[in-house]
Amino acid sequence: AQTVTQSQPEMSVQEAETVTLSCTYDTSESDYYLFWYKQPPSRQMILVIRQEAYKQQNATENRFSVNFQKAAKSFSLKISDSQLGDAAMYFCAYRGGSQGNLIFGKGTKLSVKP
């Protein structure tokens, strides 16, 4: 069975600084997708970034980028120029190529200090 592990329950970053959230996963599949979701205090899950396993290039979305290490099964999220609005729970998620549901890690609570 696939598993997703987020080893940092809480992280803190100074406004305008950079922070990296860690995620590792375990799978025997070769075709899969990885996601980072943000859950602000409003509780609605918002997609931050997506990575296809077959792509070697790391995904980037504005201030958000990932470091995808397929052999190590690692998928970290880097947030640059952190803003107060980035404060939220961040969930790493895995989706197998032949399945629809996401498997989530337990989340990392990110605080941003002004």
Next chain:
Amino acid sequence: DGGITQSPKYLFRKEGQNVTLSCEQNLNHDAMYWYRQDPGQGLRLIYYSQIVNDFQKGDIAEGYSVSREKKESFPLTVTSAQKNPTAFYLCASSIGWTGRGELFFGEGSRLTVL
């Protein structure tokens, strides 16, 4: 605007009562999902539906039931058999069961058992 609507946002239930959480989407998505979120647990899959008139148990289906009679609707019933129903419930949908598409989420429903 297209999206997923969950209702009610807050629900209180006495022990022994069944309650139904509504989930409606106007995204024309085939697949729909119900997740349960508890503090420190991440999101866990309750039920999913790949297509209308079909649904499957997820990882924690005991004490829950669903129906999928219409493409846009996927209600979740929390029965009296669910031993610890107090939680935050999230409904989601995706274009199809497989592929790179992400899951879109509703705003969630908070159920409290008195």
